[in-house]
Amino acid sequence: MTDAIDAKFHPRVFSGVQPTGNLHLGNYLGAIKRFVEMQDVCDCVYCVVDLHAITQPVSVWGGPKQLASNIREVTAAFLAAGIDPVRHIVFNQSRVPEHAELAWVFNCIARLGWMERMTQFKEKAGKDRERASLGLFAYPSLMAADILLYKATAVPVGEDQKQHLELTRDIAQKFNNDFAESIRDHGFGDAFFPMTAPLIHGPATRVMSLRDGAKKMSKSDPSDLSRINLTDDRDTIAQKLRKAKTDPEPLPSEPAGLEGRPEAQNLVGIYAALAGRTTADVLAEYGGAQFSGFKSALTDLAVDKLGPMGAEMKRLVADTTHVDGVLAAGAERAAAIARPVMDGVKDVVGFLR
Ligand code: AQP
Numbered sequence: 001m002t003d004a005i006d007a008k009f010h011p012r013v014f015s016g017v018q019p020t021g022n023l024h025l026g027n028y029l030g031a032i033k034r035f036v037e038m039q040d041v042c043d044c045v046y047c048v049v050d051l052h053a054i055t056q057p058v059s060v061w062g063g064p065k066q067l068a069s070n071i072r073e074v075t076a077a078f079l080a081a082g083i084d085p086v087r088h089i090v091f092n093q094s095r096v097p098e099h100a101e102l103a104w105v106f107n108c109i110a111r112l113g114w115m116e117r118m119t120q121f122k123e124k125a126g127k128d129r130e131r132a133s134l135g136l137f138a139y140p141s142l143m144a145a146d147i148l149l150y151k152a153t154a155v156p157v158g159e160d161q162k163q164h165l166e167l168t169r170d171i172a173q174k175f176n177n178d179f180a181e182s183i184r185d186h187g188f189g190d191a192f193f194p195m196t197a198p199l200i201h202g203p204a205t206r207v208m209s210l211r212d213g214a215k216k217m218s219k220s221d222p223s224d225l226s227r228i229n230l231t232d233d234r235d236t237i238a239q240k241l242r243k244a245k246t247d248p249e250p251l252p253s254e255p256a257g258l259e260g261r262p263e264a265q266n267l268v269g270i271y272a273a274l275a276g277r278t279t280a281d282v283l284a285e286y287g288g289a290q291f292s293g294f295k296s297a298l299t300d301l302a303v304d305k306l307g308p309m310g311a312e313m314k315r316l317v318a319d320t321t322h323v324d325g326v327l328a329a330g331a332e333r334a335a336a337i338a339r340p341v342m343d344g345v346k347d348v349v350g351f352l353r
Contacts, residue, residue: 013042013199014152016049016093016143019070020061023077024227025306026207026217029273030158034199036082038156044088045150045334048074048327051093051100051142055135056124060220072323076316077230079326080309091330093146098338102145103138105345109174110141114167120160144168148193149338156199159206160216165198172196182348192348204273210244213262228302231310238299241267246291253287255279267291271298274305 015035017027038044048071053061061067071092078090093099115121115137125132135142143164147155148171155165172193176183183192209215209226217227225240232240245263252258258265258279271294272282286294316323346353 012150012152013038013154014045014147014150015156016047016146017074018049018053019074020053020219021070022219023230024217028230029204029207032081034156039088046078046083046090048092055133055139073317075323075327076313079316080312085326089330089333090326091334092327095331096335096338098149098342099145101342102149103142106141106144106171107138110171119163140164140167144171147196148172149341151194153194154197154199159200162198168196179348186347202273203269203279208266210240213266231313234303237302241295241299251286251289251294253283274301
């Protein structure tokens with residue numbers, strides 16, 4: 001399901017995943033599964049965004065050894081899910097210095113007020129925002145640089161990233177306006193950067209915690225029972241789904257019946273996304289069923305879909321030579337696109353090079 005993505009309008013897709021450990025079903029359904037679907041219609045650049053990972057305290061990303069292992073794990077997840085690193089580009093962000101370079105220019109374009117409104121910063125900084133890193137505050141500026149360095153116009157992401165993509169458009173727009181004359185003088189036409197659209201579609205754009213239907217499934221949730229990790233085995237998946245919070249009513253027969261039942265909505269959405277079916281279609285089959293029966297059907301489906309991927313991830317993580325080779329080759333190809341774009345930015349801004 002590619003939601004009628006037209007390669008004519010979206011010649012290049014970019015997206016990324018942070019190597020912060022505990023890759024979960026939300027990361028897969030909201031992002032990685034969509035990355036795979038885009039491959040047949042667009043040129044894709046998929047990035048392990050390690051510069052983003054270090055915006056959090058070292059205790060969150062685990063230190064140097066853990067970071068290196070997490071970078072390989074995300075790469076392994078990309079490959080195990082079916083991303084083809086020969087047809088498309090897979091690399092880690094810190095290998096292409098133009099990401100940080102363009103982010104600095106964007107730090108000087110973006111306004112403090114824009115960043116102040118970002119809900120992800122508020123959530124991740126928490127109450128003690130004075131102790132949050134400057135990098136966490138500027139995170140959306142680096143994300144805009146990631147995307148615009150490749151002049152990507154489409155970004156498959158989960159619902160939580162929508163606000164950052166709106167900001168990416170604001171930054172592109174302001175750059176185009178602030179330097180309009182120079183952009184024309186240097187032969188780039190009316191706009192240097194394109195407008196980017198988020199691709200947020202399907203029944204699982206915001207997968208919720210298995211323990212609390214009001215909270216997003218998240219890598220950093222202290223309870224492992226809140227999420228299904230991509231490398232969980234059958235017994236662990238079965239146990240987590242058995243313990244998943246539900247309500248006492250049977251499943252409704254139509255999507256309208258899920259209103260006000262966030263846990264039921266979450267499990268049905270997960271089922272639909274894994275099966276490639278609509279929510280209505282799933283409810284037509286399971287309407288009236290008790291959660292116990294539905295949870296065991298969901299366990300079979302999840303194990304069927306995630307089991308082979310988890311096994312392949314584990315195999316690839318052990319094959320560091322292969323994974324490191326994919327990242328190195330991908331970085332060379334990414335840099336070949338990024339460098340001339342950054343040169344153009346320097347010319348437009350007036351830096352001598
Ligand atoms: N629960 C989710 N449902 C759907 N999509 C999700 N994504 C993340 N959580 C869900 C999508 O996964 C992609 C990569 O996310 P990220 O690595 O940038 O990290 P994140 O959004 O910060 O993910 P987490 O798991 O929630 O980490 P923490 O706990 O650190 O906050 C993105 O496209 C994201 O939308």
